[in-house]
Amino acid sequence: MNTNELYQALGVSPAVLAYGETVLADLAGRFAAIDANAELGQAKVLAAMQKNRVNAAHFAATTGYGYDDAGRDTLERVYADTFHTEAALVRPQLVCGTHALAVALSANLLPGDELLAISGKPYDTLEEVIGLRPSPCSLAEYGVSYRQIDLLPDGGFDLPAIRAGVSEKTKLVHIQRSKGYQTRPTLSVARIGEAIAAVKSVKPDAAVMVDNCYGEFVEPTEPSDVGADMCVGSLIKNPGGGLAPIGGYIVGTRACVDRCAYRLSAPGLGQEVGANLGLMPALFQGFFLAPTVTASAVRGAVFAAAVYERLGFPVVPASDETRHDVIQAIELGSEAAMRAFCKGIQQAAPVDSYVTPVPAPMPGYDAQVIMAAGAFVQGSSIELSADGPVRPPYAVYFQGGLTWPHAKLGVLLSLQKLLDAGLIQL
């Protein structure tokens, strides 16, 4: 069978395939830039692995306390060298991105301190961590106050407000790189650098923490290259390369990361304990693959933007915009279109492809949420996935794709389902 016939067997009609190829013909330049960036990311990771003399002994499992765990300690040095930081905490005991962020915040904020968010309202799951929605063990309960400076209408930092807003009480400043489930633009590393400089010009010893989720390896530099004291993220997103089955990371200054380690395990124990439980092969190899896996996801996002833009749907970011994360928002305008889109993404999956996603209530959301994901790692969103709250403007957030051909198939099948439902014309 040729590719055309194989695509037909997978459910993509010749008309949809031809439409996709027309769109792709215009994207060669974009893809070349994405691949050049992956090459740079790959070189960064390789250099860090070689410098730290990664070898087979580092893949051995440890149990119990995990004292002198060479694999774990080497992986942390590899992360630190890749992000150009003094220290790193990379562990399966950081159970998800929210946990890593909660550890970074609670370790570096004491009663009476103020947390200042300068990129607007943080990601939904941090609302309980901060105490914006009352929750046991929130920072608010421990006497940490919170203030927020919103982004400007154009999506940039409000630098004058930031300079005026940083006070003697401001101990830690929060920046979120990715848009999360908002339709604001994602912040570039360059912009983040300007905001960090504004904070430090007023209070040089204020620590700046960047929620780096979905941003790793999308640009040649990371927020830690432009002055962030901590960058924090999840291993079931970009840096796990699709292979990490669990985990989070915190990279940054020795002072900040030490406190995170004491908060994660116990005062006095810190980074010295924490068995690797046999996960080192997946965590090393996943990080090795992360730059090219991220590039596959970015290619998929650009292709989705170009396809849906051409059909007249509002997309964020546009297909010709520079990318700062792997998320693509597409405003589909109706529940029927969201259902059709998600059905196509699901049908493209290697796992659970026979399932039809339907909207359902979700904790923390005021509307029902529809989700398409057929992943090897539960909840992994560096694997091809799409989701969104079922309410106007009926936007789906499309992300991931461990390989570019899989991301491409997902976009083509989403298009096929919209076509079959009579919701679009090619």
Ligand SMILES: *Cc1c(COP(=O)(O)O)cnc(C)c1O
């Ligand atoms: C995913 C995400 C988080 C939370 O990570 P989890 O692993 O889902 O807990 C936090 N911030 C942003 C911007 C994210 O995208």
